[in-house]
Amino acid sequence: MYPSRFRYEAPRSLAEAIGLLHDNGDDAKVLAGGQSLVPLMKLRFASPGLIVDINNLPGLDYHRTDPDGTLRIGALCRHAYLEHSDLLKTTQPTMAAAAPLIADPIVRNRGTLVGSLCHADPQGDWASVVLALGGSVVARGPGGMRAIPLGDFVTGPFQNVLAPDEIAVEAVIPAAQGTRAGGYLKLERRVGDFATVGVAVALEMSGETVTRAGIALTGVGGSTIAARAAGDALTGRPLTAESIGHAADLAAEAARPRTDHRGSAEYKRHMVRTFVTRLLRRAEPAAERAA
Amino acid sequence: MIIIEEEPAGSGVDIPVRRITFTVNGVKKTAEVEPRLLLSHLIRRGLGLTGTHMGCDTTNCGACTVLVDGRPAKSCTMLAVQADGHEIGTVEGLATASELHPLQEGFKEEHGLQCGFCTPGMMLAAKALLDANPDPTEDEVRWALSGNLCRCTGYQNIVKSVLWAAAKLRSEGA
Numbered sequence: 444m445y446p447s448r449f450r451y452e453a454p455r456s457l458a459e460a461i462g463l464l465h466d467n468g469d470d471a472k473v474l475a476g477g478q479s480l481v482p483l484m485k486l487r488f489a490s491p492g493l494i495v496d497i498n499n500l501p502g503l504d505y506h507r508t509d510p511d512g513t514l515r516i517g518a519l520c521r522h523a524y525l526e527h528s529d530l531l532k533t534t535q536p537t538m539a540a541a542a543p544l545i546a547d548p549i550v551r552n553r554g555t556l557v558g559s560l561c562h563a564d565p566q567g568d569w570a571s572v573v574l575a576l577g578g579s580v581v582a583r584g585p586g587g588m589r590a591i592p593l594g595d596f597v598t599g600p601f602q603n604v605l606a607p608d609e610i611a612v613e614a615v616i617p618a619a620q621g622t623r624a625g626g627y628l629k630l631e632r633r634v635g636d637f638a639t640v641g642v643a644v645a646l647e648m649s650g651e652t653v654t655r656a657g658i659a660l661t662g663v664g665g666s667t668i669a670a671r672a673a674g675d676a677l678t679g680r681p682l683t684a685e686s687i688g689h690a691a692d693l694a695a696e697a698a699r700p701r702t703d704h705r706g707s708a709e710y711k712r713h714m715v716r717t718f719v720t721r722l723l724r725r726a727e728p729a730a731e732r733a734a
Numbered sequence: 735m736i737i738i739e740e741e742p743a744g745s746g747v748d749i750p751v752r753r754i755t756f757t758v759n760g761v762k763k764t765a766e767v768e769p770r771l772l773l774s775h776l777i778r779r780g781l782g783l784t785g786t787h788m789g790c791d792t793t794n795c796g797a798c799t800v801l802v803d804g805r806p807a808k809s810c811t812m813l814a815v816q817a818d819g820h821e822i823g824t825v826e827g828l829a830t831a832s833e834l835h836p837l838q839e840g841f842k843e844e845h846g847l848q849c850g851f852c853t854p855g856m857m858l859a860a861k862a863l864l865d866a867n868p869d870p871t872e873d874e875v876r877w878a879l880s881g882n883l884c885r886c887t888g889y890q891n892i893v894k895s896v897l898w899a900a901a902k903l904r905s906e907g908a
Binding site for chain 1: 752802806807812815818828878
């Protein structure tokens with residue numbers, strides 16, 4: 444399989460890349476990890492006239508925290524960097540849990556988190572994680588920079604709000620108020636498959652009290668789903684068996700699964716409830732868990 | 735110099751070829767390629783290194799795995815132009831003229847292949863693992879190979895082969 448013919452540029456600066464996009468409008472497409480775009484081009488689902496390969500742009504492969512605890516992930520930070528990141532292991536339990544579950548190890552060497560968010564696949568794992576954490580995408584264009592909350596960034600399946608001459612340069616995860624807890628669980632038929640069901644839970648705790656709870660669902664609707672009611676139900680109180688059960692029910696209600704070759708809608712909804720319960724029980728105080 | 739175009743010149747729009755310079759198994763190469771040429775096709779057809787296999791052509795199976803600057807990548811999912819300035823490693827680079835690489839020996843000793851189609855990809859993914867982690871657990875081997883599909887063996891002997899190679903490499907290093 445071959446992509447359609449296209450012109451190719453590999454700019455050395457962000458300004459040059461934005462200039463190329465500006466001059467070519469909708470006909471140009473940014474190539475980062477290429478692990479979704481290249482297959483789409485080979486299948487002729489995408490036929491851009493110009494590929495702007497940003498892999499030579501310097502200084503975009505970072506992931507680091509600001510002094511205030513804000514996490515920033517550059518557009519060329521590969522999944523594999525995040526999978527092996529001590530920073531994530533110690534400070535970002537939800538992201539650390541998701542990183543080894545993205546695609547397969549070889550794809551993780553090339554694919555990027557920011558690219559995954561831009562691709563906006565309803566079955567993409569990172570979108571749920573970033574949504575649960577209240578994160579955003581920073582876009583740079585000829586007119587400057589803007590930060591777009593992920594809920595506004597994705598407008599539909601495979602669609603985002605970027606203007607044709609904007610590049611997503613980083614993803615931003617705000618600092619936690621308190622201690623982070625949570626995780627990501629993914630049901631897949633085999634490694635590398637898309638999620639049958641994925642659940643991201645991101646909690647911020649002050650002592651035993653939940654100060655913020657984000658729950659987001661992968662693969663159980665036409666887009667990534669923020670289970671807001673479930674998160675709200677947990678906020679402002681300690682985790683208890685009762686509050687966990689209630690939140691799991693609300694998350695299952697928020698899911699919009701469809702029956703397909705991966706499973707029935709009923710089964711998928713049940714798995715959402717199960718995953719939310721499991722993730723929250725892990726964050727429960729030990730005394731409560733024993734009871 | 736290798737010149738590769740997927741279609742004869744003059745068909746459709748005029749797309750300039752790009753000159754790229756890269757190394758394959760340590761040997762410097764220059765090629766002029768059409769932007770849409772895939773790295774796997776450059777390796778197989780341009781360089782004649784047919785040890786890199788094309789399996790699914792859809793980023794699933796890992797048969798086309800090569801090393802890009804030492805890291806496994808699916809060469810059917812990279813453009814050849816993206817190899818510019820990088821080091822590519824293929825299965826042909828494992829053995830010397832007289833000696834098999836310990837991974838190749840391991841696959842022979844432990845019967846790690848049947849049809850052999852997935853084997854080059856398996857070996858290169860395993861090489862990257864052993865370069866980073868000379869003494870992996872069985873679980874770590876399975877995890878590292880989870881992007882490479884085999885339709886013959888059930889993986890058991892492939893995992894054994896990699897562990898065999900790891901032990902051999904450690905004993906050679908000792």
